[in-house]
Amino acid sequence: MGTPGLFKQCGCRDTITRRRLRTRCPRIGERGHGAWYYRCYIRDMLGKPVQISHGGYPTRAEARQARTAVQAESREQYAGHTWTIARWLTYWLTTRTSIRLTRHAIYTRHVRQFPIPAIGHLRLTDLTSRHLTAMFAELAAGTTPAGSPRSSATLQRIRAALRAAYNAAIREGMITDNPARRVEMPAGRRPQAVVWTEGRVEDWHTDGVRPGVAVWTPAQLIEFLDFAADDPLYPL
Known part of the structure; x- marks a missing residue:
């Protein structure tokens, strides 16, 4: 139990304070009691040190193996499956410095108004074309604040922003696939003059x-x- 970065803890509570005992439990040394955790430091995609602690492993060997796998990842790969879509899209918008201000404003408005509330909670690597198909179907069935049908052009702009953001994540080495390329867009409604x-x-x-x-x-x-x-x- 003395291996650096590996420790065991449980969910037992103090009989008086009701606080979790974790590593202080008198039974922690018993076989089968509690679970194994690891703790280590890596640098995130922006170069800042980040402490990672994860557990629930039944054996010390499994906790050590999981820690080794995390340490072997590049910081970009780690960010890919830990950053949420909302976090990446927000960061990505700050990097869009080579486009016109009007287009940047449109990207920003569309991203903050639609994808972030709908799928922003998902991790970058968790997004699938099924998520996007459902999101676009819901958007197509909705209306604008003025009560008019949402145009297919707006949906295409949202998709274009997502494709660009995910292509950027691929170039950064965070992910390997862009689900926005495969999403089937709902049929647009004829715009009203x-x-x-x-x-x-x-x-x-x-x-x-x-x-x-x-x-x-x-x-x-x-x-x-x-x-x-x-x-x-x-x-x-």
Whole structure:
């Protein structure tokens, strides 16, 4: 029981305080009483030291074997099956520095509004195409805050963000598969045409979001025709 990093503990409680005795149990040396645990330190993907403690093993040999397996992993591999999807997506968004600010804002909004609440609790390596199929089916059946059907373009943008995030995790050596490549997207509903109002134009300039089908107002059409008449690229 004196092997460094390996220890035994149980769930017995003090008769007075009701606190768990763990390693202080007088029966801890008995064969078959309690379980074996290991404790070790590794560096996480960001280079910071992390203490790992895990247990429930019936023998010391099994606890030692599990510790050896963890220590043999690269820090990227360890992060792949310990980081949640929410943690990775949040980190990944901070690395997206080479794209336009409007696209980054769209990615951020879509990721925080949809995948993180739906699948963010899962570990990176636990995600399957079945999880994504269920998530997209639920999103397709829902509506926007304005009450209109959610467009297939929005679903495709969410999928594109997930594919990009998982491809980045593959490049980092955290995972080996991208389930977002295989997900079957629900059939999109035909978008309903809306008027290209000043409010929608302002939203488009702010965050890049626009209706699937929008109709110009007469004033907007006149403005375009006036512009085209003065522009040599648009001969009328």
